[in-house]
Amino acid sequence: MSPTRSKLLSIAIAAICGAAMSRLGLPLAWVIGPMVSTAILSLSGRVVFADIRARRTGQILVGAAIGLKLTASSLSGLWLWVPVAVILNFGALWVALLFGRLFARWLSTDTVTGYFAMVPGGLSEMSNVAAAEGGTMEIVAIVQALRVACTVCILPPLLLWLDLHGTFSSSLSTSSLGWTGLGTVLAAGGAGAWGARLLRMNNPWMIGALVGAACLSVGGLISGELPRLLFWLGQMMIGMTIGARFKPVHLRHIGRQLPKAITLILSMMALTAVIGTVFARVSGFDPASSVLAISPGGFSEMATTATTLHLNVALVTVFHVVRAFIINGFSAVFWRKFGA
Template identity: 35%
Template sequence: MSRPPFARIAGTLALAVAAGALAQALGLPLPWMLGPLFATAALSMAGVPLAAAPLLRNLGQWVIGVALGLYFTPEVLRTIASLMPALVAGVAWALVMGYAFYRLLWATAGRPTGGGRATAFFAAAIGGASEMAVLAERHGARVDRVAAAHSLRVLLVVSLIPFGLQAVGLRGLDATPPAVSGVDALGLVVLVAATLAGVMAARALRLPNAWVLGALAVTIALAASGRAGSALPPGASEAGQLCIGVALGTRFSPAFAREAPGWLGTVALGTLAMIAASAAFAWLLARLAGLHPATVLLGTSPGGIAEMCITAKVLQLGVPVVTAFHVIRYVAVLLLTGPLYGWIERRAAREA
């Protein structure tokens, strides 16, 4: 496939900046992510030839990884260690949600459309979209439907939860300060070089989501050791949000809404049910763990790691705790999804 032309990328970015500025003027939550996301998704589905550069998407993920890692001071790490039972409960909740969602898709949309058990299972898993698509292809599933399901799920979660939290006035309840707040030129050079080296190491090891996790791991190490010599410059977080929003929005195409409306309708209903169930689970787990329910909701909702952690950062709702929930869940789901599907296939074969 040829690379998208520069003019389309530049035009898409100009549109995203305008949409972000408008969303900010309207007082929307996460304006620099949701504004570009809504604008690019709507125009892409209308057939406007937008384009997202992979490099900009990767840089956006790197910015988010660094920005989140700066919150992990030694005190925060000790707090997170004491919350390990809650973090494990978050992993179990993600697996339960994914299995229930799979049963819904298989019963109502998987069989009639011929998507197959693998398609329903990997479309329902609460994990990274690209990683689940790779596993789906390995097991002979419909990769297009798996990708569409994850895109729609993340779109709904990213849209509804920030609006809901802002509507009820839940923001600034756990404003954990980062390890460093000022910008130092030399410290920034060291931070950029070290985190990019972490990204390259993660890519060399073929780790998933290397631009987020590689930058996050190195920044956590620097912040925890007191060697994070600089914060990111003003506007960097907003630029990262914009790149993430554009990357999500341009996934949608004119064929997205037309193809398998029954499948997408079931995905939408299942996602709404998971958001409601996650709110109830967050309330219960928050009482047991001594956390705020909004923080736990962001940590256990069926959204993506970058999007939910950005939400926590912008709304100041326990950034390091939300990040810990998602990183641990991300790794656990990635490791367990394949074996769980193998168990389900063997069970189905025995029943047949």
């Protein structure tokens, strides 16, 4: 099969899996379905669709959709919790250092590779920084992809099973944006992404689009939701991008040690869930939103889960934006000072 046909086939299968999981009522269906199907195809050696422009488009769509969920009232009291988010995310680096040393011992690899494999940062960023610091890029790449995949596949269904829905968006308009409103939101999201990229921010497409759309929503200039089809399409592009990171060459570097790596990832998830539950008790926020805010999952996936389950999107967004700055910006500095 030609590469073009193989890519088109991967898109078709991803769409079918996303639709099937959506029909089953699973949260984050349009991320999980495409992610799993693309990962299976990629690991089988097939060429899959993983265009960077599609990923960025997906991030802009999802970022804009989440930004529309934010209001002035929902953000007003959260600035008081930004210092807590800073402390917890610097704490995440210490947790990564601890789990990284366990990773290195269990999987017989070097500590720099173990550390960057466990840091809950950007998938591409952690792999590249690890290589620059002398780590094994392939191991970091597959473990980072596993971290996001495990969190996405376990946490949202678990919250649904526990019936931890919220009422965060009940006061917002649930009507779909008209053509004029849609054009305005996408233009604002695109401008925000462009500005964030000029500022060299981490994950500029997602964060910039979110800020651009949120400015319209917070200012009362736009009210409504992104059309579901576009929201699903954005999630699908993100899911396929994660799935495409599972490559046979990466698995060969970790081999039979894969169960140990997954055990460490699940242990880290459990620890952050405990911390999130404690934070909920102290802060008064609901447990599900707090766990999502502190979880080691990716920003887009966790914020999308909060949006889908009507949880506190603002809380999850603020904590993960702070993480994007701290983890991606200071993980290498932290390693040189405390880990090397």
